[in-house]
Amino acid sequence: EDYQERCVQCSEVNWGLTDGGRFYCRTCHNVTERTREVVSSAVTSNTRIQTLSKGIRKQEKTDEGWEWYVCEGFQFVLKKQAEALEALGVCPQMKDEILCNFWRSYLQKSQQAYCNRPAGESIKVLSECESSTDMESEPERPSLLHLLSLSESDGDLLTDCSLGSSTGKVSESTSVCSGSVDGSLYFMKNQKGKLRMSMPMTLSFCYMALLWLRESMTLSDLLRFVVEGHIPYLNVFQCFPEKMKLYGLDLKIFCVESWPVYEEVYDKMLHLAAFLELPRFPDITDSCFLHPDILCMKYLMEANLPDELHNWTCRVVKKIRIGEADFLTFVPENKSTRKVKYDVLAAAVIVVVLKLLFLLDDHYEWLLSDSAEERNKNNKEDGPYFEFKKWYKVIKKSLDAEQKKMDEENAKYLWRCDKPLSYSTKKKSKALKRRQIVVNLQNQFGKLSGSLQPAEKPNPSSFQLHWSEENTDGSCFHGHSLKGILQEKCGILTVMNPDYWLCTVKLCSEKFCGHLAHYRDLDFPASYDFVLRLFSFLLRIQPGYIHEEVCAIEHKLFNKKLYKKPKYNPGQRK
Secondary structure, rough: OOOOOOOOOOOOOOEEEEOOOOOEEOOOOOEEEEEEOOOOOOOOOOOOOOOOOOHHHHHHOOOOOOOOOOHHHHHHHHHHHHHHHHHHHOHHHHHHHHHHHHHHHHHOOOOOOOOOOOOOOOOOOOOOOOOEEEEEHHHOOOHHOOOOOOOOOOOOOOHHHHHHHHHHHHHOOEOOOOOOOOOHHOOOOOOOOOOOOOOHHHHHHHHHHHHOOOOOOOHHHHHHHOOOOOOOOHHHHHHOOOOOOOOHHHHHHOOOOOOOOOOHHHHHHHHHHHHOOOOOOOOOOOOOOOOOOHHHHHHHHHHHOOOOHHHHHHHHHHHHOOOHHHHOOOOOOOOOOOOOOOOHHHHHHHHHHEEEEEOOOOOOHHHHHHHHHHHHOOOOOOOOOOOHHHHHHHHHHHHHHHHHHHHHHHOOOOOOOOOOOOOOOHHHHHHHHHHHHHHHHHHHHHHHHOOOOOOOOOOOOOOOOOOOOOOOOOOOOOOOOOOEEEEEEEEEEEEEEOOOOOOOOOOOHHHHHHHOOEEEEHHHHHHHHHHHHHHHHHHHOOOOHHHHHHHHHHHHHHHHHOOOOOOOOOOOOO
């Protein structure tokens, strides 16, 4: 009498009890997995006490996984990445508020969740064989769509999973091509007005949240932490729950075998912000880490350049007005303005300053260096003068060593995951045994060849190159003076040489090729190429991207001279 649920087959409420204590329907004789609940406070011998439960035994015997969707997999990846960023010192507000709201908005606008679907629309699953089973026999699982936020206040979440369960039946096997329900649909032609989710876009989500919070982490820092293993990206599907079976087309979605590319992640972030119709981001002021004055200071320290150069970078930033909030602040809806890459912009400003002071034409910088070397021999009281030649040798030695180290690590990197992918209990044991054999063989050959064990991942740091003024070998140039290359006029320090060469006289139109300028190292001086390669290593991007920003800054700096109109002369009229 206490059990009033309707029968799933005949919808009648007419229950009886079997000898084993289970409920059966007297109308259609359907036996359920539920048993009778006996509440007794007295301890009675030879009494069997049953509890109301679901068929967990069936869940343990079968090797079927959960029915999960691609968006759930990406949400799990975002959750892991947000937790890693929080461990690196990012504000905890990023995960539960900013990133979570961005993700919810994406799910709603892409009509994957938080939306009302048209009546009668069913979920289309591409599979060769589909079979249905009652919801009563389905094992319960936690909703992954509630794992991102620690506190949910949006009520019931309408997803593809809930739409499928609302009909009373779901497919027991999804597709022979993928473990997820909609893995096959993912690779269908992208619908107009929708933005397809991908692994690089998870980093675009993270960077967009960091930019909203104005955190002290640039996009180049984010991607470097990914490469160093501090932020989950490669083989992150190994962290998926055991019941989330991953195979087939799912591997093409979540398994990546290349490092994320700066331009790709940045472009996807721009498209994502426009797709979500986000408002103007919080202003980037002179007190923010992303302001060029602060970023220039950071890169000057990492490039081992004199501290006095920071005054010149600030002068250039102020001259061409790229330090104003209206220029630096990201406005997704404004498509006419050129979006700012903060780290690339700061590096380009330093390159322009070096060209202003040293010219970088493979001739003038060496003359200045020889002059500074002679002055340092006779200088015993003041601080040392900056020698470009000595700086070049120190940086080149360190840069070559770091580049070689990075290339070796990339060559030795094992792209295959440590956790073998398996789809059944029998295959799992074979895969684990095969994987153990491979590991044992690698260890044996490593001992025979004398190769060292792979080094542990380095501790996260904002700097890749470290220089200390306490070194006695004179390898730190932070405190060196620029007096040898400057002269004072009217109380203002100016460069001794007024000449300057432009990287390009005319900028390209971004509408045609997507770039303002193009870079080919053979067309430029070796000193200029070396400086570009230094900052391209620090930012992990191609030198051409920095060169393009250098050209844009130069045209702003010398705009009046480049586009100076000739004076009108009436005598020249024909």
